[in-house]
Amino acid sequence: MLLWTLLVGCWPNDGERASLDFSAIPYDNADVVDSGALISFFDGDRLCPDGERNRTIALFRDDLPDPAPVAIIYHAGAFDFIFDELGDLNDPSFYNPGRLNRGWAVGKAWETLGLNLNIPDAAEENEGALAAALLNAGVAQIYPTNCWGDFWHNDPEIRPNDLDVEVFERSGFTVANDALRLVTDEAFANEQDFQIPVELDQSQIYLIGLGSGSRAVTEILLTTAAADVAGVLVDSPPDLLSAYIDPLDPFDEEEEGLRRIYGELALPSIDDQSLQTLAGDDALPARVGMIWSDADPRLPQGSVAPTAETLAGLPGAWVYNQRRPVHVSVNGDLELATGAVEYLLTGTIPQIEDDAR
Numbered sequence: 001m002l003l004w005t006l007l008v009g010c011w012p013n014d015g016e017r018a019s020l021d022f023s024a025i026p027y028d029n030a031d032v033v034d035s036g037a038l039i040s041f042f043d044g045d046r047l048c049p050d051g052e053r054n055r056t057i058a059l060f061r062d063d064l065p066d067p068a069p070v071a072i073i074y075h076a077g078a079f080d081f082i083f084d085e086l087g088d089l090n091d092p093s094f095y096n097p098g099r100l101n102r103g104w105a106v107g108k109a110w111e112t113l114g115l116n117l118n119i120p121d122a123a124e125e126n127e128g129a130l131a132a133a134l135l136n137a138g139v140a141q142i143y144p145t146n147c148w149g150d151f152w153h154n155d156p157e158i159r160p161n162d163l164d165v166e167v168f169e170r171s172g173f174t175v176a177n178d179a180l181r182l183v184t185d186e187a188f189a190n191e192q193d194f195q196i197p198v199e200l201d202q203s204q205i206y207l208i209g210l211g212s213g214s215r216a217v218t219e220i221l222l223t224t225a226a227a228d229v230a231g232v233l234v235d236s237p238p239d240l241l242s243a244y245i246d247p248l249d250p251f252d253e254e255e256e257g258l259r260r261i262y263g264e265l266a267l268p269s270i271d272d273q274s275l276q277t278l279a280g281d282d283a284l285p286a287r288v289g290m291i292w293s294d295a296d297p298r299l300p301q302g303s304v305a306p307t308a309e310t311l312a313g314l315p316g317a318w319v320y321n322q323r324r325p326v327h328v329s330v331n332g333d334l335e336l337a338t339g340a341v342e343y344l345l346t347g348t349i350p351q352i353e354d355d356a357r
Helices: 100-114 131-134 172-184 186-191 213-223 252-262 266-270 275-280 302-311 334-346
Strands: 037-047 053-061 068-074 139-145 199-210 231-235 287-292 320-322
Touching: 037 172, 053 100, 053 131, 053 172, 068 131, 068 172, 068 213, 131 139, 131 334, 139 172, 172 186, 172 199, 172 213, 172 266, 199 213, 199 334, 213 231, 213 275, 231 334, 252 266, 266 275, 275 287, 287 302, 287 334, 302 320
Parallel strands: 068 139, 068 199, 199 231, 231 287, 287 320
Antiparallel strands: 037 053, 053 139
């Protein structure tokens, strides 16, 4: 268990850590039962493709349980690449506007918190319901941000992207794993100057992935013992990535993005890196929740439906099919979010009509 103190870092131009100012801002969400929630920001030492430092957000209340469970929430939408080989950030990319910059990533975290309504993703229901449900249940929260568009997969040292065709390093897995280390490694947390005034229970660590953020959950479980995580929840996961390579599906551009991220040699066996494979290897925690839709407009069904079937067969797992055209729904429905959080904390299957079983 770690005892964190609220510290928000400021960075001078030369990159050295400056003195820290003690500040945070209130979190305004009508679905939070008790007021007093605070948002704290932390600028890390990983550089986005635009040269800006990555940002992590913490959300908490000062009256959380002692020690408090903690959830790490990985946002959706972390996929992008420049079409031109060795092109720069001003060249056309898969998304317009591009997502390979800190501004987009921080804005996506705000959207996930229900606070960024300027350009919301129309297929996602991001109203902050998940954050509210977690706060109402007494759970501290950490929101890393991904400005590398790499499905939370790359690390410059152990999982580098192909620099022969890209001019920047991707670090999505690095920040995904760093978020977990902030909870489990006190020395690392102190080194990063990232602290909040909440004692965290390391026996109650929960990983939540929204859309492509589900890939972060998979990547963490590929390198972390399942027993170290109390439970995971994924919503609309692009799990079996071979579905993007299937010539019968119109995802040629996504396939090129996967080639940039994973490398050509990894594509034939890319489904080895999936929740479905982890389930077959008995490498998932005891509590595994999955929300999906067989009408998801953003995913090929071959990437998600087989995994839903596999997870639904696991003892104690919860799989819920929305059966409507939505990509990421837990964050827009307080009842669903509350049920999902209760499942993570207690293992109780939510009393919601479940079409997947």
